[in-house]
Structures are given as structure tokens and as C-alpha cells.
Amino acid sequence: MSKIKRGKGAEWAKLFRIVTLVFSISFFTYWFIKKSAVGIVKDSVALQVINKLPQPLDFYVVTLNDPDIQSIETKHIGKIRPEYYRIEYLKMDKSDEYWIVGYLGKKNLVYFSQHSVPNKNIDQIIEVQNYINQSVRLSDIAKRQVEAYNYENTKQGIWVTLDFLLLFLNLVLLLKKRK
Template sequence: MVFIILVIFWACVLSLILYKVKSGKVAKWAKLFRILTVVFSISIFAYWFIKKSAVAFVDNSVGLQVVNKLPQPLDFYLIKVNKVDAKTILEPKHIGKIRPEYYRIEYLKMDKSDEYWIAGYLGKKNLVYFTQHSVPNKNIDQIVEVQNYINQSAKLSDAAKKHIDAYNYENTKLGIWITLDFLLLFLNLVLLLRKKK
């Protein structure tokens, strides 16, 4: 997705430059390029947002229900521990902020993994909950009730923190690029729809 976002960014920049081409044979091609850029960008973002908004049910997956029984809302992250060619790869995912007595459901593809971790943050940097869970039977869904503040392993929680920080940094970077793309797309759309005086 990062590559497509960069392509959209540079296409929108080029479209803004081509707006200045008003006459000659190149003008028709410039306008066609601008129209295609806007249509392509809107289509890609519409598809991406629909895909992100849809229920993330995965075939042959393990359903995980995280229930917050604590008196405060916590921001939860899931770290799937994948084993690939004798290497351990940690794959973080943001579950979201869960209020007291509420829950979230995630569907985990566990074909390369039989373990996951759950980390809960109070605020942005304060890790107050960390547990390690194994999946002995991949046909049975899991329920994790968060009932107290606990850190099962300081060493593993430090590794989880590093991966969560990197994950959040990448998401922030992606968010900045998407914001720039939206701004350029809006400018291109306004210039395309603007009527000549």
C-alpha cells in the first residue's frame, strides 16, 4: 500500500503542474492524465477504506475475544508470534481502546504460529498489561479476560514494546502520506471541476 500511496502522491503533484498547460496538443493529454489521476486515486482510497472497514473474518482462523474487566479503558495490541524457518517474527496489530466491561473480537490466521501476546496501554506509553498465550487447539476460539494489571514477562514485554513502537511509527508515517495525498487530490479535484470565467 505504501508504494501505491507514493505513486498517487507523485501523480497528484504532476497533475498540479500539468494544470498550467492550457493550450496546444499537450493540453488534451494533460487534462486526460489529470482526470485519470483523480479517478484512480479516489478508486484506490475507496477500495482501501471499504476493505479496512469490513469485518476482518478470516477462513480457518482462531477467533479471539478480549474482554476488559478493569475499571479503566485500555488500548490493546495483539502480537502474533510467527515461526518461519526457525526464525521468530513478531507481528503487531492494534486491537483498539476497550472500555470497562466491553470486548473486541479479532480473527487470527495461526497457520505459522501457535502463540500470541496481548499488551494493554494506559495512555500512550504506559504498558500496564502483558500476557502470553498459547493456542494448543486451533479449532477452539479464545477468550481473554483482562482482570488485573499484570506483566507476565519483562523481557517479552520489552520486545513487544519495541515492535509496537515501530508499528505505531510506520502507521504515523503512512497517515502523513495519506493526508498529503488527500490534500493534493482535493486540490486536483477542485481545479478539474472549477468553471472557467
């Protein structure tokens, strides 16, 4: 649209570009606020993971939403240093089980535990004190889920970066002074 420089088409092209920029900036502002807001959910279970191991581990929580459909939700808790903790809020409406997966490095799964939630009114505290893998079969499923989650996040990051590049180029071309 920046190639149209004269006539009625140029005015419409400039108006279209301005509207597109305003919409894109509004959309990305809303998206960033939504993504960066604290995930406190009403009627959720607070999960506190405490790392008692000598190395920092990268933790994920996998929630089984519906056992019949095998709907699985994965969240990245974060990299937890030794003697520190992280709190995550889990929406456990349709579920009563979650898994905690810990990685040392990118692909080295060193911790897997399966937990049930008998009472959804009591918050969960998990202390990671040793390297365990409670179930090899379930940890393989969890590993695939974490890999798919990381792949989707990488793909989304690439798209957001390309969108920002287009947004920046469009903004520069729109604000550029004509000689």
C-alpha cells in the same frame, strides 16, 4: 499540468489529469473498503478480550508467525472500557503463540500476557482482571513492536492525508471554470 492551457498539450494534460483522478479515487475507495472490512479470516482463531479492570485499556495483540525467522505481526484490538469486550480474529497458520499487551494512556504498559494455542479449533477468551507483566524481556520486545506499528500507522496516515490534499487540489483545478 494545470499550467498548460492551450494547444494539443492542454488536451493531453487534461486527459492525463482525469485518468489520474479516476485511478486515484478508485484506488482509495478499494483501500478504504479493504481496511474497514471486518477481519474474519477463514480458519482463524477468534480471540475475545474482556476488560474487568476499572479503567479502559488500549489493547494490542502480537502474533509470532514463525519462531525461526522471528516474524512478528501486531494488531490493534482497540480501547476496551471496563466490563466490555472486543473480538479479534487471528490467523494462526504458522503460529501457536500470541501476546496481549495493554496500555493505560499512550506509553504506560500495564498488562502483558503470553498465551499458547494448543488447539486451533477452539476460540480463545481472555479476561483481564489485574495488572500483570508475565515477562519483562518479552514485554520489552512487544513494546518495541507496538511502537513500530504505531509509527508505521502514523506515517501511513500522513501520506494518505497528503495524497487526499493533492487529489482535492487536482479535482478543484480540473473543475474550475475559466474566465
